[in-house]
Amino acid sequence: MPKVAPAPTSARPTPAPARTGLRHVFPVRADNVAYHPTHSVYPGTDIFADCGEPVVAVTDGQILEVSRVDRFDKRGPLGPYNGGLSVSLLGDDGVRYYGSHLSAIADGIDAGVRVRAGQQLGRLGRTGNANNVCHLHFGLSPKCRGTGDWWIRRGVVWPARYLDSWRKRGNREPAAEVAAWQRVHGCPKAPASTNGASVG
Numbered sequence: 550m551p552k553v554a555p556a557p558t559s560a561r562p563t564p565a566p567a568r569t570g571l572r573h574v575f576p577v578r579a580d581n582v583a584y585h586p587t588h589s590v591y592p593g594t595d596i597f598a599d600c601g602e603p604v605v606a607v608t609d610g611q612i613l614e615v616s617r618v619d620r621f622d623k624r625g626p627l628g629p630y631n632g633g634l635s636v637s638l639l640g641d642d643g644v645r646y647y648g649s650h651l652s653a654i655a656d657g658i659d660a661g662v663r664v665r666a667g668q669q670l671g672r673l674g675r676t677g678n679a680n681n682v683c684h685l686h687f688g689l690s691p692k693c694r695g696t697g698d699w700w701i702r703r704g705v706v707w708p709a710r711y712l713d714s715w716r717k718r719g720n721r722e723p724a725a726e727v728a729a730w731q732r733v734h735g736c737p738k739a740p741a742s743t744n745g746a747s748v749g
């Protein structure tokens with residue numbers, strides 16, 4: 550009897566297919582918000598609003614990582630703890646949404662938990678290196694390691710034009726731009742020097 554060749558297997562895990570057409574909402578639920586299209590040092594956006602305003606999930610997805618303790622110390626190390634209290638969410642669109650400097654994390658928001666677009670994740674604050682001004686640092690990135698990769702998690706593509714859309718109840722989707730960034734850059738290692746330059 551001829552032997553039957555084993556079915557080909559792939560060593561690479563198949564990523565969950567990213568979904569398109571998901572609803573996207575502005576990450577701070579407040580009437581008075583302000584943000585600037587640029588950011589110091591790397592792509593991201595600082596969204597200013599009153600302390601305590603709700604921070605919400607941009608889209609449906611799963612919580613990847615939560616920091617409930619402010620470990621920032623200006624003597625260093627600079628980088629890993631700049632965000633203070635923070636939440637990162639892997640959207641079902643394949644984009645990682647990161648928000649930091651929160652004053653509080655909502656009950657039940659823990660790694661692995663599913664959330665829906667608009668669900669409250671916490672409250673706007675000034676933890677980490679927020680320089681005593683309440684704002685949400687908002688970053689878009691691919692998942693990469695998923696935890697601890699702060700130099701990617703903080704943001705790799707510019708969020709402002711997406712924020713502009715969501716603010717007007719539009720639904721511009723960042724997945725294609727984030728995927729394009731990852732095709733070019735992969736998941737870079739931590740920068741050799743984290744001194745000084747990193748702004749949370």
Ligand SMILES: [Zn+2]
Nearest residue numbers: 594595686749
């Ligand atoms: Zn920032």
